Amino acid sequence: MEHVITVENVSKSFGEVQAVQDISFSVQKGEIFGIIGPNGAGKTTTLGMLEGISKPTQGSIDVLGLIPSKHLRDLNKRIGVQFQATAIQKKMKVKEALDLFSSFYEGPTQKDYLTELLGLDEKMNAHFEDLSGGWQQRVTLALATLHKPELLFLDEPSMGLDPHARREMWSLIRLLREQGSTIVMTTHYMEEAEKLCDRVAMIYNGQLKALNTPEALLHQIAGQSLIVESDRLDYDDLLALPGVVRVEQAGEQFVLVSEDRQQTAYHLFHYCQENEVALLDFKFEKGSLDDLFIHYLEKG
Numbered sequence: 001m002e003h004v005i006t007v008e009n010v011s012k013s014f015g016e017v018q019a020v021q022d023i024s025f026s027v028q029k030g031e032i033f034g035i036i037g038p039n040g041a042g043k044t045t046t047l048g049m050l051e052g053i054s055k056p057t058q059g060s061i062d063v064l065g066l067i068p069s070k071h072l073r074d075l076n077k078r079i080g081v082q083f084q085a086t087a088i089q090k091k092m093k094v095k096e097a098l099d100l101f102s103s104f105y106e107g108p109t110q111k112d113y114l115t116e117l118l119g120l121d122e123k124m125n126a127h128f129e130d131l132s133g134g135w136q137q138r139v140t141l142a143l144a145t146l147h148k149p150e151l152l153f154l155d156e157p158s159m160g161l162d163p164h165a166r167r168e169m170w171s172l173i174r175l176l177r178e179q180g181s182t183i184v185m186t187t188h189y190m191e192e193a194e195k196l197c198d199r200v201a202m203i204y205n206g207q208l209k210a211l212n213t214p215e216a217l218l219h220q221i222a223g224q225s226l227i228v229e230s231d232r233l234d235y236d237d238l239l240a241l242p243g244v245v246r247v248e249q250a251g252e253q254f255v256l257v258s259e260d261r262q263q264t265a266y267h268l269f270h271y272c273q274e275n276e277v278a279l280l281d282f283k284f285e286k287g288s289l290d291d292l293f294i295h296y297l298e299k300g
């Protein structure tokens with residue numbers, strides 16, 4: 001497995017604020033790697049260190065065989081960073097922005113290819129400020145990939161987009177990956193992390209809390225809850241079942257959060273049989289990354 005990024009025991013503090021604490025992970029060539037976490041978790045700080053904009057207080061970072069903060073010039077030829085839409089001059093036409101950014105590179109760019117791929121032909125003479133959020137994101141994506149970077153950093157690429165535009169953005173990101181780029185992105189949208197990313201790192205309070213494929217993370221959550229419904233169930237009896245750590249009740253429906261759902265299910269059925277309780281519904285809850293997110297928020 002070829003690693004394009006290796007982060008080892010990295011910490012970053014701003015005065016008293018410990019923004020990132022002792023995190024380690026690696027990114028494999030060709031993957032879409034997601035970084036998720038609540039506001040202030042340390043996502044942007046982490047991305048900034050990978051891009052060479054800031055230097056870790058402790059630990060080491062290797063990106064494409066380079067030390068980002070030391071070899072910024074060489075790194076910039078090989079990575080692409082998507083700017084926030086606010087970084088582009090409002091009155092600039094799409095064509096002008098593409099030409100200006102292309103002039104930053106010594107060799108030929110893939111401007112024409114991207115124009116076609118992203119469907120920008122029809123917007124070439126539009127001013128940036130007149131474009132919808134979806135189109136603005138396309139333009140900033142094109143600007144970041146003009147030099148066909150090996151590694152692409154996207155900070156909240158579908159922020160503010162409607163669900164349709166967001167899905168289109170996902171297709172474009174997948175296309176760029178197929179074209180050979182490795183993609184590292186932050187997101188607030190759990191669905192985006194689930195559907196788009198090959199692996200997801202969850203950062204909270206500057207610490208890496210979980211890192212795995214979305215399926216594996218979901219499995220971890222699915223292992224926790226089961227839903228039962230009956231007019232004859234008793235809250236305290238359910239809470240006393242082996243494995244159960246929490247019970248949430250809504251009318252006749254109960255969500256049992258369990259450390260071991262198989263064991264809880266076995267004892268639940270046994271309890272129902274002994275007490276002649278008829279279940280109206282029973283299911284293992286399919287978790288979402290939202291649940292994992294909340295789990296870590298609650299745990300602190």
Ligand SMILES: Nc1ncnc2c1ncn2[C@@H]1O[C@H](COP(=O)(O)OP(=O)(O)OP(=O)(O)O)[C@@H](O)[C@H]1O
Pocket residue numbers: 014017018019037038039040041042043044045046
């Ligand atoms: N230049 C800075 N000076 C001082 N504190 C900073 C600086 N940059 C970030 N921080 C602090 O470091 C912590 C992590 O911030 P960071 O921007 O990395 O979080 P984030 O996960 O990207 O949040 P958001 O989703 O809101 O962008 C926060 O407490 C933030 O206030």
